[in-house]
Amino acid sequence: MARALYIHWPFCAKKCPYCDFNSHVRESVDVDAWRKALIADLRAEAEVASGETLTSVFFGGGTPSLMPPELADELLNEAEKLWGFADSIEITLEANPSSVEAQNFAALAQAGINRVSLGIQSLDDKTLQWLGRLHGSLEALKALETAQKHFERVSFDLIYALPDQTLDEWRDQISRALGFGTSHLSLYQLTIEPGTKFATDVRRGVFEPLNDDAAADLFVLTQELTEGAGLPAYETSNHAQVGEEGRHNLTYWRYQDYAGIGPGAHGRRGGFATVRHKKPENFLQAVSERGHGISEQRLLPVSEQAAEALLMGLRLAEGVDLSALEQRFDRKRDDLIDSSKLAQYVELGLIWLDGSRLGVAPDGRPLLDALLAELVSDNLVAA
Known part of the structure; x- marks a missing residue:
């Protein structure tokens, strides 16, 4: 089974109002302290999760493009010593498209x-300002051009389903985005996450989120335009040319093992789920005292693993192989999937079934969360 490594850099120049990720703003960062702590955390994880060559590394955040390139270099060298790198390893870094960060590309x-x-x-300056971003559209496009010069593969994110956003507005923006020639796009609907500034704004009546029907129309338009441009959805919010899918995230969605290090990082290995301390200062203290940043480690019940594998895998256009899941988790098919609901949704054209492989059909994609809640067997949830 493939192994991936996730490294979390928790610092941002500013906290965006929609963001619920583990990101923190600090006046200064002691890079040497973080180098020592992250390398120690890497080594501790490798002691219990070694034996498989890494097929992908992902620097997430936070804003890892704010990390000094020298530190990224040291972490990659250490990871290669500890695990070894596959010949075709994918090494991804999330970056903000500011001119300052582009200088590090x-x-x-x-x-x-x-x-x-x-x-x-967003490609619109007013929207970027509303989203709390520090860059403008021209700066972003210059950073994109710089990235395409320096990296083998480039992807970028756009947020849609914004308050009052129309089909024509989104059609114009996504058509522009498709014209930049990247092989991968991540297109996310705005969600109002608890604990964010936007959640407070909605509660106070500052703005109203786009209604579900309008958001569904935008989702359908997104699928049509990206597929027509040769970047079909391979996952609910991710679109790529064939062969250009994000290999690291496929590890998550295919429910394969991965190691996660750094503040708040999640990992999964051998049926165990791990979580690192979220607050940067607590993470540093834990590594100093115990040699690793783990705050919680627990063995997942097989029923929970099976449910997670279904919920993650059905986000993919390729779906899941029920026979493989039956064998992997030692469960009968009726213990995984509600057969009566499955037959109903197949007949309605919302779900497809091809031999033992099951997936969500295009007409079912806008209803994904509701379908997943119905399809996963009560036997599995109650186990």
Whole structure:
């Protein structure tokens, strides 16, 4: 089974109002302290999760493009010593498209980063300001151009289903985005996450989220335009040319093992789920005292693993292989999937079934969460 490595850099220049990720703003960062702590955490994880060559590394955050390239280089060198790298390893770094960070792209590529994911989020300046971004659209496009010069593969993110957004507005923006020639796009609907500034704004009546019907129409338009441009959805929010899918995230969605290090990082290995301390200062203290940043480690019940594998795998266009899941988790098919609901949704054209492989049909994609809640067997949930 493939092994991936996730490294979390928790620092941002500013906290965006929609963001519920583990990100923190600090006046200064002691890079040497973080180098020692992250390398110690890497080594501790490798002691219990060694034996498989890494097929992908992902620097997430936070804003890992704010990390000094020298530190990224050191972490990659250490990871290669500990695990070894596959010949075709994918090494991705999330980056904000600011001119300051774009100046580091050449050095990051030299360190071994071969794929970058740019958080452009919008091609409209007013929207970027509302989203709390520090860059403008022109700056973002210049950063995209720079990234395409230095990295083998480039992806960027856009957020849609914004308050009052129309089909024509989104059609114009996504058509522009498709014209930049990247092989991968991540297109996310705005969700109002608890604990964010936007959640407070909605509660206070500052703005109203786009209604579900309008958001569904935008979702359908997104699928039509990206597929027509040769970047079909391979996952609910991710679109790529064939062969250009994000290999690291496929590890998550295919429910394969991965190691996660750094503040708040999640990992999964051999049926165990791990979580690192979220607050940066607590993470540093834990590594100093115990040699690793783990705050919680638990053995997942087989029923929980099976449910997670279904919920993750059915986000993919390729779906899941029920026979493989039956064998992997020692469960009968009726213990995984509600057969009566399955037959009903297949007849309605919302679900497809091809031999033992099951997936969500295009007409079912806008209803994904509701379908998943119905399809997963009560026997599995109650186990």
